[in-house]
Amino acid sequence: MKYLGKLETYLSKTLGLSFENKGDMVTSIKPLPLLVRNFFEGQLCLIANQEFVLVSPTVSGISLSLLIRRIEKAEKELNRVCILILDSMDATQRRQFIQHQICFIIPERQIYLPVLGAYFTERRLNSLKEVKALTPAAQLLLLYHLQKGKLNKIALSEIAVKLDYPLKTISIVANELKQAEICEIDRLQKSKCLIFEFDGKELWTNIFPYLSSPIQKRGYLDMEEVDLSGAFHAYDDALSHYTEMAGMEQRCFAIDKRSELGKQLYSTISTSNFTGSVCLEFWKYNPAVLAIDNYIDPLSMALCYKDDIDERIQGQIDRLINRIL
Numbered sequence: 001m002k003y004l005g006k007l008e009t010y011l012s013k014t015l016g017l018s019f020e021n022k023g024d025m026v027t028s029i030k031p032l033p034l035l036v037r038n039f040f041e042g043q044l045c046l047i048a049n050q051e052f053v054l055v056s057p058t059v060s061g062i063s064l065s066l067l068i069r070r071i072e073k074a075e076k077e078l079n080r081v082c083i084l085i086l087d088s089m090d091a092t093q094r095r096q097f098i099q100h101q102i103c104f105i106i107p108e109r110q111i112y113l114p115v116l117g118a119y120f121t122e123r124r125l126n127s128l129k130e131v132k133a134l135t136p137a138a139q140l141l142l143l144y145h146l147q148k149g150k151l152n153k154i155a156l157s158e159i160a161v162k163l164d165y166p167l168k169t170i171s172i173v174a175n176e177l178k179q180a181e182i183c184e185i186d187r188l189q190k191s192k193c194l195i196f197e198f199d200g201k202e203l204w205t206n207i208f209p210y211l212s213s214p215i216q217k218r219g220y221l222d223m224e225e226v227d228l229s230g231a232f233h234a235y236d237d238a239l240s241h242y243t244e245m246a247g248m249e250q251r252c253f254a255i256d257k258r259s260e261l262g263k264q265l266y267s268t269i270s271t272s273n274f275t276g277s278v279c280l281e282f283w284k285y286n287p288a289v290l291a292i293d294n295y296i297d298p299l300s301m302a303l304c305y306k307d308d309i310d311e312r313i314q315g316q317i318d319r320l321i322n323r324i325l
Helices: 004-014 034-039 064-078 091-099 136-147 156-163 167-179 200-210 235-242 260-265 298-304 311-324
Strands: 019-024 040-047 050-057 081-085 103-106 110-113 118-120 183-188 191-196 215-221 252-256 278-283
Touching (some): 004 019, 034 040, 034 064, 091 200, 091 311, 136 156, 136 200, 156 191, 167 191, 200 311, 235 252, 235 311, 252 260, 298 311
Parallel strands (some): 050 081, 252 278
Antiparallel strands (some): 019 040, 040 050, 103 110, 110 118, 183 191
Protein backbone atom coordinates (compact mmCIF):
# COMPACT_ATOMS: atom_id res chain seq x y z
CA MET A 1 0.00 0.00 0.00
CA LYS A 2 1.27 3.48 -0.91
CA TYR A 3 2.74 5.48 2.00
CA LEU A 4 2.76 2.47 4.33
CA GLY A 5 6.38 2.95 5.39
CA LYS A 6 5.95 6.69 5.67
CA LEU A 7 2.78 6.20 7.74
CA GLU A 8 4.57 4.00 10.24
CA THR A 9 7.29 6.61 10.73
CA TYR A 10 4.76 9.43 10.84
CA LEU A 11 2.55 7.83 13.48
CA SER A 12 5.16 6.22 15.71
CA LYS A 13 8.10 8.61 15.58
CA THR A 14 6.42 11.94 14.91
CA LEU A 15 3.20 11.57 16.92
CA GLY A 16 4.25 8.96 19.45
CA LEU A 17 1.42 6.58 18.55
CA SER A 18 2.36 2.91 18.46
CA PHE A 19 1.87 1.31 15.04
CA GLU A 20 1.85 -2.33 13.99
CA ASN A 21 1.24 -3.52 10.43
CA LYS A 22 -1.04 -6.60 10.44
CA GLY A 23 -0.90 -7.23 6.69
CA ASP A 24 -2.87 -6.60 3.52
CA MET A 25 -6.61 -6.62 4.25
CA VAL A 26 -7.25 -9.16 1.45
CA THR A 27 -5.26 -11.80 3.31
CA SER A 28 -5.82 -10.52 6.88
CA ILE A 29 -9.60 -10.10 6.86
CA LYS A 30 -11.71 -13.08 5.88
CA PRO A 31 -14.25 -13.08 4.49
CA LEU A 32 -13.55 -9.69 2.87
CA PRO A 33 -16.78 -8.11 1.57
CA LEU A 34 -16.84 -7.70 -2.21
CA LEU A 35 -17.75 -4.00 -1.97
CA VAL A 36 -14.61 -3.33 0.05
CA ARG A 37 -12.37 -5.44 -2.18
CA ASN A 38 -13.62 -3.75 -5.38
CA PHE A 39 -13.51 -0.18 -4.10
CA PHE A 40 -10.47 0.04 -1.81
CA GLU A 41 -6.97 -1.21 -1.31
CA GLY A 42 -6.24 -1.55 2.37
CA GLN A 43 -4.08 -2.64 5.24
CA LEU A 44 -5.01 -4.00 8.65
CA CYS A 45 -3.07 -2.35 11.46
CA LEU A 46 -2.91 -1.52 15.16
CA ILE A 47 -2.60 2.13 16.19
CA ALA A 48 -2.25 2.80 19.91
CA ASN A 49 -3.28 -0.85 20.42
CA GLN A 50 -6.58 -0.33 18.57
CA GLU A 51 -7.38 -2.16 15.34
CA PHE A 52 -8.03 -0.10 12.20
CA VAL A 53 -8.18 -0.66 8.45
CA LEU A 54 -6.19 1.80 6.35
CA VAL A 55 -8.07 2.31 3.08
CA SER A 56 -7.38 4.15 -0.14
CA PRO A 57 -9.88 4.25 -3.03
CA THR A 58 -8.85 2.44 -6.19
CA VAL A 59 -11.67 4.00 -8.25
CA SER A 60 -10.97 7.49 -9.59
CA GLY A 61 -13.39 10.32 -10.31
CA ILE A 62 -15.94 9.40 -7.64
CA SER A 63 -18.01 12.04 -5.87
CA LEU A 64 -17.31 13.03 -2.28
CA SER A 65 -20.74 11.88 -1.11
CA LEU A 66 -20.25 8.43 -2.68
CA LEU A 67 -16.81 8.05 -1.09
CA ILE A 68 -18.25 8.86 2.33
CA ARG A 69 -21.08 6.35 1.85
CA ARG A 70 -18.62 3.65 0.75
CA ILE A 71 -16.42 4.21 3.80
CA GLU A 72 -19.41 4.10 6.15
CA LYS A 73 -20.59 0.90 4.45
CA ALA A 74 -17.10 -0.61 4.69
CA GLU A 75 -16.91 0.15 8.42
CA LYS A 76 -20.27 -1.51 8.98
CA GLU A 77 -19.39 -4.64 7.00
CA LEU A 78 -15.87 -4.95 8.42
CA ASN A 79 -16.96 -4.04 11.95
CA ARG A 80 -13.80 -1.93 12.18
CA VAL A 81 -12.96 1.76 11.97
CA CYS A 82 -11.49 2.66 8.57
CA ILE A 83 -8.87 5.36 8.12
CA LEU A 84 -8.87 7.06 4.74
CA ILE A 85 -5.37 7.68 3.32
CA LEU A 86 -5.12 10.50 0.78
CA ASP A 87 -2.42 12.58 -0.91
CA SER A 88 -4.31 15.82 -0.26
CA MET A 89 -7.78 17.26 0.35
CA ASP A 90 -9.53 20.61 0.05
CA ALA A 91 -11.54 22.45 2.70
CA THR A 92 -14.86 21.01 1.52
CA GLN A 93 -13.60 17.43 1.74
CA ARG A 94 -12.05 18.00 5.15
CA ARG A 95 -15.24 19.53 6.52
CA GLN A 96 -17.42 16.70 5.20
CA PHE A 97 -15.08 14.00 6.52
CA ILE A 98 -15.03 15.61 9.97
CA GLN A 99 -18.79 16.13 9.91
CA HIS A 100 -19.31 12.42 9.15
CA GLN A 101 -16.58 11.35 11.63
CA ILE A 102 -14.53 9.78 8.83
CA CYS A 103 -10.97 9.19 10.04
CA PHE A 104 -8.29 10.37 7.64
CA ILE A 105 -4.53 10.81 7.34
CA ILE A 106 -2.55 12.90 4.89
CA PRO A 107 0.98 11.74 5.69
CA GLU A 108 3.14 14.43 7.32
CA ARG A 109 0.37 17.01 6.97
CA GLN A 110 -2.93 16.17 8.67
CA ILE A 111 -4.45 13.48 10.82
CA TYR A 112 -8.00 13.13 12.11
CA LEU A 113 -8.66 10.20 14.43
CA PRO A 114 -11.62 11.17 16.66
CA VAL A 115 -11.67 7.68 18.20
CA LEU A 116 -8.23 8.50 19.64
CA GLY A 117 -9.10 12.13 20.37
CA ALA A 118 -6.63 13.36 17.78
CA TYR A 119 -6.92 16.18 15.27
CA PHE A 120 -3.70 17.67 13.98
CA THR A 121 -2.74 20.05 11.23
CA GLU A 122 0.72 20.97 10.04
CA ARG A 123 1.09 23.52 12.82
CA ARG A 124 -0.25 21.20 15.53
CA LEU A 125 1.62 17.99 14.82
CA ASN A 126 3.61 18.08 18.04
CA SER A 127 0.58 18.57 20.29
CA LEU A 128 -1.50 15.75 21.76
CA LYS A 129 -4.13 18.01 23.32
CA GLU A 130 -7.72 17.25 22.48
CA VAL A 131 -10.20 20.05 21.81
CA LYS A 132 -13.78 18.89 21.52
CA ALA A 133 -15.58 22.23 21.10
CA LEU A 134 -15.07 25.88 21.92
CA THR A 135 -17.43 27.75 24.21
CA PRO A 136 -19.85 30.28 22.64
CA ALA A 137 -17.85 33.18 24.08
CA ALA A 138 -14.60 31.82 22.61
CA GLN A 139 -16.30 31.28 19.26
CA LEU A 140 -17.66 34.84 19.28
CA LEU A 141 -14.20 36.23 19.99
CA LEU A 142 -12.65 34.32 17.09
CA LEU A 143 -15.40 35.29 14.65
CA TYR A 144 -15.02 38.93 15.69
CA HIS A 145 -11.26 38.70 15.09
CA LEU A 146 -11.85 37.21 11.64
CA GLN A 147 -14.58 39.60 10.49
CA LYS A 148 -14.94 42.80 12.50
CA GLY A 149 -11.57 43.86 13.85
CA LYS A 150 -8.22 42.27 14.63
CA LEU A 151 -7.81 41.47 18.32
CA ASN A 152 -4.05 40.89 18.19
CA LYS A 153 -2.31 42.79 21.01
CA ILE A 154 -5.61 44.26 22.23
CA ALA A 155 -6.04 44.38 26.01
CA LEU A 156 -8.50 41.80 27.35
CA SER A 157 -10.43 44.61 29.04
CA GLU A 158 -10.96 46.28 25.65
CA ILE A 159 -12.00 42.96 24.08
CA ALA A 160 -14.56 42.54 26.87
CA VAL A 161 -16.13 45.88 25.93
CA LYS A 162 -16.20 45.02 22.21
CA LEU A 163 -17.89 41.67 22.83
CA ASP A 164 -20.14 42.87 25.67
CA TYR A 165 -18.86 40.25 28.10
CA PRO A 166 -17.49 40.66 31.64
CA LEU A 167 -13.69 40.83 31.81
CA LYS A 168 -13.69 37.65 33.92
CA THR A 169 -15.39 35.76 31.06
CA ILE A 170 -12.85 37.05 28.52
CA SER A 171 -9.99 36.03 30.82
CA ILE A 172 -11.41 32.49 30.97
CA VAL A 173 -11.82 32.52 27.16
CA ALA A 174 -8.19 33.62 26.74
CA ASN A 175 -7.00 30.64 28.77
CA GLU A 176 -9.33 28.35 26.78
CA LEU A 177 -7.86 29.54 23.47
CA LYS A 178 -4.32 29.23 24.80
CA GLN A 179 -5.01 25.67 25.98
CA ALA A 180 -6.32 24.88 22.49
CA GLU A 181 -3.12 26.38 21.02
CA ILE A 182 -5.11 28.88 18.99
CA CYS A 183 -3.31 31.86 20.49
CA GLU A 184 -0.87 32.92 23.19
CA ILE A 185 -1.40 35.29 26.11
CA ASP A 186 1.07 38.14 26.42
CA ARG A 187 1.36 41.38 28.38
CA LEU A 188 0.71 44.81 26.92
CA GLN A 189 2.06 47.22 29.52
CA LYS A 190 -0.07 46.34 32.57
CA SER A 191 -2.77 44.42 30.68
CA LYS A 192 -2.95 40.95 29.23
CA CYS A 193 -3.54 40.55 25.50
CA LEU A 194 -3.84 37.82 22.86
CA ILE A 195 -1.27 36.93 20.20
CA PHE A 196 -2.56 34.88 17.26
CA GLU A 197 -0.03 32.73 15.41
CA PHE A 198 -2.11 32.59 12.22
CA ASP A 199 -5.02 34.51 10.72
CA GLY A 200 -7.59 34.63 7.94
CA LYS A 201 -8.35 31.44 6.04
CA GLU A 202 -5.61 29.53 7.87
CA LEU A 203 -7.11 30.39 11.25
CA TRP A 204 -10.62 29.48 10.05
CA THR A 205 -9.43 26.11 8.72
CA ASN A 206 -7.70 25.27 11.99
CA ILE A 207 -10.57 26.22 14.29
CA PHE A 208 -13.44 24.96 12.13
CA PRO A 209 -13.64 21.45 13.67
CA TYR A 210 -14.18 23.06 17.11
CA LEU A 211 -16.86 25.56 16.06
CA SER A 212 -20.58 24.84 16.23
CA SER A 213 -23.88 26.32 15.18
CA PRO A 214 -24.75 29.37 17.30
CA ILE A 215 -28.41 28.29 17.38
CA GLN A 216 -29.60 27.07 20.78
CA LYS A 217 -33.25 26.70 19.80
CA ARG A 218 -35.68 27.49 16.97
CA GLY A 219 -39.27 28.53 17.42
CA TYR A 220 -42.15 29.88 15.33
CA LEU A 221 -44.53 32.80 15.90
CA ASP A 222 -46.87 35.23 14.22
CA MET A 223 -44.83 38.33 13.39
CA GLU A 224 -47.68 40.55 14.57
CA GLU A 225 -47.45 39.09 18.06
CA VAL A 226 -44.07 40.60 18.92
CA ASP A 227 -41.75 43.41 17.89
CA LEU A 228 -38.75 41.91 16.06
CA SER A 229 -37.18 45.23 15.06
CA GLY A 230 -34.11 44.40 17.15
CA ALA A 231 -33.66 40.96 15.58
CA PHE A 232 -31.42 40.10 12.62
CA HIS A 233 -32.20 38.30 9.38
CA ALA A 234 -30.87 34.75 9.71
CA TYR A 235 -30.65 31.25 8.24
CA ASP A 236 -32.16 31.05 4.70
CA ASP A 237 -32.64 34.84 4.64
CA ALA A 238 -28.93 35.30 5.32
CA LEU A 239 -27.90 32.47 2.99
CA SER A 240 -29.70 34.08 0.05
CA HIS A 241 -28.29 37.49 1.05
CA TYR A 242 -24.65 36.36 1.08
CA THR A 243 -24.74 33.72 -1.68
CA GLU A 244 -26.54 32.93 -4.92
CA MET A 245 -28.96 30.51 -3.25
CA ALA A 246 -32.63 31.44 -3.74
CA GLY A 247 -34.48 32.79 -0.73
CA MET A 248 -37.38 31.06 1.01
CA GLU A 249 -40.84 32.50 1.60
CA GLN A 250 -40.64 32.13 5.39
CA ARG A 251 -38.63 34.86 7.13
CA CYS A 252 -36.12 33.93 9.81
CA PHE A 253 -34.62 36.10 12.56
CA ALA A 254 -31.97 35.65 15.24
CA ILE A 255 -31.84 37.07 18.76
CA ASP A 256 -29.62 36.58 21.81
CA LYS A 257 -31.20 34.01 24.13
CA ARG A 258 -29.99 36.17 27.06
CA SER A 259 -31.80 39.31 25.84
CA GLU A 260 -35.04 40.45 27.40
CA LEU A 261 -36.98 39.25 24.35
CA GLY A 262 -35.07 35.98 24.38
CA LYS A 263 -35.87 35.35 28.03
CA GLN A 264 -39.51 36.27 27.44
CA LEU A 265 -40.04 33.93 24.49
CA TYR A 266 -37.59 31.06 25.03
CA SER A 267 -39.88 28.83 27.09
CA THR A 268 -43.20 29.87 25.56
CA ILE A 269 -42.57 30.03 21.80
CA SER A 270 -44.09 27.32 19.62
CA THR A 271 -41.65 24.70 18.37
CA SER A 272 -44.09 23.66 15.62
CA ASN A 273 -44.02 25.45 12.30
CA PHE A 274 -47.33 26.83 11.04
CA THR A 275 -48.64 28.67 7.99
CA GLY A 276 -47.77 32.36 7.97
CA SER A 277 -45.26 32.06 10.80
CA VAL A 278 -41.76 33.47 11.04
CA CYS A 279 -38.85 31.44 12.40
CA LEU A 280 -37.01 32.80 15.42
CA GLU A 281 -33.55 31.53 16.39
CA PHE A 282 -32.27 31.84 19.95
CA TRP A 283 -28.49 32.21 19.77
CA LYS A 284 -25.83 31.18 22.27
CA TYR A 285 -24.11 34.55 21.75
CA ASN A 286 -25.38 37.98 20.78
CA PRO A 287 -25.77 38.20 16.98
CA ALA A 288 -25.69 42.02 17.22
CA VAL A 289 -21.95 41.94 17.98
CA LEU A 290 -21.16 40.54 14.52
CA ALA A 291 -24.21 41.60 12.49
CA ILE A 292 -23.84 43.47 9.20
CA ASP A 293 -26.71 45.67 7.94
CA ASN A 294 -29.43 43.82 9.87
CA TYR A 295 -28.13 40.39 8.78
CA ILE A 296 -26.22 37.86 10.87
CA ASP A 297 -22.54 37.68 10.01
CA PRO A 298 -21.46 35.33 7.17
CA LEU A 299 -19.27 33.02 9.26
CA SER A 300 -21.96 32.41 11.88
CA MET A 301 -24.36 31.81 8.99
CA ALA A 302 -21.94 29.22 7.57
CA LEU A 303 -21.86 27.47 10.95
CA CYS A 304 -25.65 27.29 11.01
CA TYR A 305 -25.31 25.01 7.97
CA LYS A 306 -22.32 23.05 9.28
CA ASP A 307 -24.29 19.80 9.47
CA ASP A 308 -26.25 20.37 6.26
CA ILE A 309 -25.39 17.70 3.67
CA ASP A 310 -26.73 19.66 0.68
CA GLU A 311 -23.69 19.94 -1.60
CA ARG A 312 -25.14 23.01 -3.36
CA ILE A 313 -25.32 24.90 -0.08
CA GLN A 314 -21.85 23.79 1.01
CA GLY A 315 -20.43 24.81 -2.38
CA GLN A 316 -21.94 28.29 -2.06
CA ILE A 317 -20.61 28.62 1.48
CA ASP A 318 -17.12 27.56 0.41
CA ARG A 319 -17.12 30.23 -2.29
CA LEU A 320 -18.34 32.81 0.23
CA ILE A 321 -15.58 31.95 2.70
CA ASN A 322 -12.92 32.07 -0.01
CA ARG A 323 -14.20 35.53 -0.92
CA ILE A 324 -14.26 37.06 2.56
CA LEU A 325 -11.20 35.47 4.18
